[in-house]
Structure formats: structure tokens, C-alpha cells
Amino acid sequence: xxxxxxxxxxxxxxxxxxxxxxxxxxxxxxxxxxxxxxxxxxxxxxxxxxxxxxxxxxxxxxxxxxxxxxxxxxxxxxxxxxxxxxxxxxxxxxxxxxxxxxxxxxxxxxxxxxxxxxxxxxxxxxxxxxxxx
Numbered sequence: 524x525x526x527x528x529x530x531x532x533x534x535x536x537x538x539x540x541x542x543x544x545x546x547x548x549x550x551x552x553x554x555x556x557x558x559x560x561x562x563x564x565x566x567x568x569x570x571x572x573x574x575x576x577x578x579x580x581x582x583x584x585x586x587x588x589x590x591x592x593x594x595x596x597x598x599x600x601x602x603x604x605x606x607x608x609x610x611x612x613x614x615x616x617x618x619x620x621x622x623x624x625x626x627x628x629x630x631x632x633x634x635x636x637x638x639x640x641x642x643x644x645x646x647x648x649x650x651x652x653x654x655x656x
Contacts, residue, residue, distance in 0.1 A: 531606060534549075534586050534588045536562065537570045537585045537586070538584040539641060546561070557599065557602070569609075574587065575645055580594050582595025582619060587642050588602065594617035594623075596618045596628055598602040604653070605652075620640065624655070639655070
């Protein structure tokens, strides 16, 4: 749990000042019960590097929650699953690039489809965490 966060659902999202889809992803998390704080920065490369996001995992925003890194348009259900299972070998989750049918990129009410959410470790290795067909 983060300081001042009773239910362990405080998220800090770092985004570029010009990105609109990031705010839509934050709304998706808020609807799922997360408390999202947004930090705007012109230096996303440093944020990713400081938080160990592998180059091949990069997307448009980086979020921190419960000791994990969430990169890009990862569905709230996957963030919940990560926090509930707390796998020790996982540093974070990523939806590399900007998948068209991911939360924040899809029409309101559509289910995620056509991409994988990947987990990654501190060494940069990754594996499929959830596959959306």
C-alpha cells in the first residue's frame, strides 16, 4: 500500500503534456475504483528508465502502483490481478505501443481485444500475462 492509501489502489501516472489517450486510461482506472494522480512531464524517457521499463515494452504513459510499474493501456482487471497475486518475479505489466482496442484507445464500453498484456521482470524478460483475442 502507498502512504495515505487505505485500499492499496493509489496510482501515479506519468504522461506527456500532449497525450490525450492517457487521460482516458486514467478515467478507465478511476471507474474501476483506483485513485489516479497524474504527473505531466516532458521527459518520459527518464521516467521509464528510472522505473526499469524495458525499451521493447514502452507505450505512451507510465504508472506506479503498489510497488509495480504499469506501462501503457493495461486494463484495470490486469492491474487488479497483479495486485491480488503479487508475483515476486514481476516488476510490472505493459501493453507495448498503443493497441487500438485497449482501455483509453477503444470506443467506450468496448472490451479489450487483439493484443497481449505482458509482464516483465527487472532483467527485461517478458511473458504474456493476459491475451485479449
